[in-house]
Structure formats: structure tokens, C-alpha cells
Amino acid sequence: MSDAATIDDPFLEIGRKLFAGEAGFYWAAASLGGLPPMTGVEIAFAGRSNVGKSSLVNALTGRRTLARTSHTPGRTQELNFFRIGRAGSPLAFTLVDMPGYGFAAVGKEKVAAWTDLIHAYLRGRANLARVYVLVDSRHGLKDTDARVLETLDKAAVSYQIILTKVDELRQSEAEGRIAATRSAIAKRPAAFPDILPTSSRTGAGIAELRAAVARLLAERSSTAPDPSGTPS
Numbered sequence: 001m002s003d004a005a006t007i008d009d010p011f012l013e014i015g016r017k018l019f020a021g022e023a024g025f026y027w028a029a030a031s032l033g034g035l036p037p038m039t040g041v042e043i044a045f046a047g048r049s050n051v052g053k054s055s056l057v058n059a060l061t062g063r064r065t066l067a068r069t070s071h072t073p074g075r076t077q078e079l080n081f082f083r084i085g086r087a088g089s090p091l092a093f094t095l096v097d098m099p100g101y102g103f104a105a106v107g108k109e110k111v112a113a114w115t116d117l118i119h120a121y122l123r124g125r126a127n128l129a130r131v132y133v134l135v136d137s138r139h140g141l142k143d144t145d146a147r148v149l150e151t152l153d154k155a156a157v158s159y160q161i162i163l164t165k166v167d168e169l170r171q172s173e174a175e176g177r178i179a180a181t182r183s184a185i186a187k188r189p190a191a192f193p194d195i196l197p198t199s200s201r202t203g204a205g206i207a208e209l210r211a212a213v214a215r216l217l218a219e220r221s222s223t224a225p226d227p228s229g230t231p232s
Helices: 012-020 053-061 108-124 143-155 169-187 206-221
Strands: 024-031 041-049 079-084 091-097 126-138 159-164
Touching: 012 053, 012 206, 024 206, 041 079, 041 108, 053 159, 053 206, 079 206, 108 143, 126 143, 159 169
Parallel strands: 041 091, 041 126, 126 159
Antiparallel strands: 024 079, 079 091
């Protein structure tokens, strides 16, 4: 099934209601031993340092400060867990904002420790439904991204590419980046084929991403796509 949302897609409204509902931070983990118990469905956001993960979390939930943002790469130093949706709802889930991998304005040893934690989490979290791998649309996939994709492929964890900051590209450039990214992941076994272009600043693609998450959760819970019965 495609994650692309059309104007009459009921998951657009389901996703809007889901992310407009309850949302709150509940756990932070700086090591594998500090992870919370595996309960419910988790969806993780991964990406290079300063790719815009925290900004995207805030844009999705309509809250400016749910996730801490910074212009300094490496500010997110832990796995941060946020509960999204009303407790008991079949679409409620945990969103995991991960430390950025690759370059950060901290020592190399700390970056290496974060990277090891990210890979260990991605390999061993049985309730992880999907990883959204954020890629800066201005730069495209890098070697550090490829290593994370390889980890996900080997662990058979479903993942999808989100292109961030598309507002900083001309339309033709954005279309070229989408096509190049789609081609680059075409033969990767765990990659979802649709590419999601977004901008946290303008809101482009945010509704479609909410719909994609809601659709994934509905498929996981066998919930019928009925907007009237979704979280409010």
C-alpha cells in the first residue's frame, strides 16, 4: 500500500486528530540498559545531526517545545520517548526522537557512543513498527545514512525516508532529490518505497506524514479507517 495521501484520504483526518490529541515526554535513555519496557508500538525518527528531527516532532504535534530544538548539532544526546494519543486508543503509540548520528559539536567518543546506542536500539527493539530516517533534502543520502539503512535491512526493521527542509529547494531540485533517493533505496529489502518530502518551517508534507503514521498504526492494530472513531 502506498503512503501517499490524497485529498479524500480518510487518514488525513485520522492523522490530524491523532497528533492534535494528547502528547507528552515520558522517558529518556542514554544507554541500552536505560531503555523503558517494551510496551505498545514505537515509531522512531533517526537522522544525521541537525537534520531537523526535533523540529519535525514539534511540527507534527503542533507544539513548539515538545522536543528541544537547537541550531547546534548534537544537542539531542539521548533517546527521548514521547507518548502520542489517548491512553487505551488503538492508535496511541510512542514516538522516539533519537540522537543525531554523524557530525556533532561534541567529542568523537561521545558521537561514537550515541551511534552505537542508535544501532543497538534499532537492532533489538521488538515493538519498533517503523523507523523514519530523516535526510536533509539539500544534501541527500550520505555514507552515515547508508550504515543505518544497512543496520535496518539486516534487522528487517521497516523504514521510510523523510526528506527535510524541502522549502529550501526549488521545485525541480526537490523533484530530482526525491527521484534520486527513491532510486538509491530501490533494492533495499526493508525500505518502504515512498519518499516523504517535508518542511517543518512551512508545514509542507506534515499532513501527509501524519496520515502515513496513522495508516501504519491502523494496519498494525487492524483498525478500520473511520475518522469518526479516532482520537480527538
